[in-house]
Amino acid sequence: TSTGDQEGEVVSEKKVALNEAQLKDTLKKFIGDITQIPPMYSALKFAGKPLYEYAREGIEIERKSRLIKIYDIKLISIEESIITIEVDCSKGTYIRTLAEDIGETLGCGAHLKGLTRTQTGNFKLSDALTIEALEAMSMPSREKVLLPTDALLEGLSSIKLTMAQTEAIKKGQSIDFISENDKEVRLYSASGQFVGVGQPDLQGRLFPKRLIANIL
Structure with missing residues (x-):
């Protein structure tokens, strides 16, 4: 797509014929130190202005590649043309760009359908509580689960x-x-x-x- 995610316009379509072994071999190629070119639809600034504003005006800005690190990629599921992966990566990684690069390597193209951050630093999504859950707790119970x-x-x-x-x-x-x-x-x-x-x-x-x- 034009934005690398579901919000953009479809710019090309190709048939998808993937198998688990092929996917796993491809994903392994992205583990380690790799370079990425930040997407135009990003908050990265050029001359004090976010790149996405230039993109909306149809202006392409030359971006320098950045070194990032992918510690691990796990294939979670394959459902027709949709694959779900879990990525452990360094700060500054653009998952949308990673999805596009994986699609390009596979030869079929790809865009990001959805993204969930499951952990940052020592904070895990699995440990999170909703505001509603906190409000329903007594003060002593709330103090036990809130982090200092x-x-x-x-x-x-x-x-x-x-x-x-x-x-x-x-x-x-x-x-x-x-x-x-x-x-x-x-x-x-x-x-x-x-x-x-x-x-x-x-x-x-x-x-x-x-x-x-x-x-x-």
């Missing part, structure tokens, strides 16, 4: 502050901190309470970057 704020930052290193350091950070002051890099860190008080995110420099100082309100 710092669960979003598990990829960052963490440090425990002394009481004096915590007070300084709360006041927006920097503290002594030796770091080998300037990557953000999670900050915790001496009692283990999440304080916020700190930004170290390479001159032995740590600055508060984002703090949690009402720190005890």
Whole structure:
């Protein structure tokens, strides 16, 4: 299709004659480091303007290929001309482009029919609850299933502050901190309470970057 998904116009049609072995062999070719050219119908910006706006105006912008990584692809099902796959991929992967590239390799063409993100980082769709389910719970039950704020930052290193350091950070002051890099860190008080995110420099100082309100 013109957009690589169901929203676009059909630009070509070919007969589909696929078997499971052929599909699995083709999918294996996409595992590992591969390059992708971002689709025109994407939020990627050119000169401050999203590419999809240019696409709607009929303007084609030259895009540079990007290196992404496909950790794994599993064939889930084949139903006539529709195949369902599960993809474990790096950030920045365009699944719509992957679908088109797989179709091109198979020789029949393809577009993306549907997309469900089942996991990002440590957060899984299978662990999710609806707003309605949460509203139906008692407050104690709700508190048991809701994740703490710092669960979003598990990829960052963490440090425990002394009481004096915590007070300084709360006041927006920097503290002594030796770091080998300037990557953000999670900050915790001496009692283990999440304080916020700190930004170290390479001159032995740590600055508060984002703090949690009402720190005890």
